[in-house]
Amino acid sequence: MALSREEIARRYGTAIFDFAKDQDKTELMFKELTELKKAVQAEPRFVQVLSNPVINSQEKKDLLTAVEQGFSAELQEVLNFLLSYDRFGNLLDIIDEFTDLYNKVNHIGTGIAKTAVKLDKDQLQRLADSYAKKYGLQELHLENEVDPEIIGGVVLKVQGRVIDGSVKHRLEKIRAVLTK
Structure with missing residues (x-):
């Protein structure tokens, strides 16, 4: 039975995390997986080539050897492992799973701050720091998403939790009270 993308990512991401932990x-x-993810997103053909069944395994190994030179021996071992098990097509999902495990262990959150106007870096950082402190996170990385329909305020979406402090939401609550 074939494994789903999620199951492959979970298994391999967990195995890589445990390997990294064992190696301290x-x-x-x-850090290296984060950089690798950025590089792969900038050049997706890299993964396409390494997961292409038409290209022979020696050519793939040669390409990977050329690319992995700047990485640690541990990451090189992981990349060669993924290549040998033909899992390069799942690389980004595996990196995301590893990152989720890393963030969970280190009490790091990620989320989206939806606002009517773009927040500058300082405003976004103050918002992240405030939320992190309130919810017991070491740090929080927020991305700003602009949505003029919320009128004002902020809608925070962090790890499955939504805090709606938008003007639109407040107006809808007032309207609901008045129409009763």
Whole structure:
């Protein structure tokens, strides 16, 4: 039976996280995987080539060897492992799973702050710091999403939790009270 993308990501991401933890290299592995993800997103053909069944395995190994030179021995071992098990097509999902595990262990959150106007870096950081402190996170990384329909305020979406402090939401609550 074939595994789903999610199951592959979970299994391999967990295995890589456990490997990094056993090697006492979780910080290094996190940094390198983050950089690798950025590079792969900038050049998606890299993954396409390494997961292409038409290209022979020696050509794939040669390409990977050329690319992985700047990485630690541990990450090189992981990348070669993924290549040998033909899992490069799942690389981004595996990196995301590793990142989720890393963030959970280190009490780091990620989320979206939806606002009517774009927030500058300082405003976004103050909002993240305030939320992190209130909910016991070491740090919180927020991305700003602009949605003029919320009129004002902010809608925070962090790890499955939604805090709607938008003017639109407040007006809808007032309207509901008045129409009763």
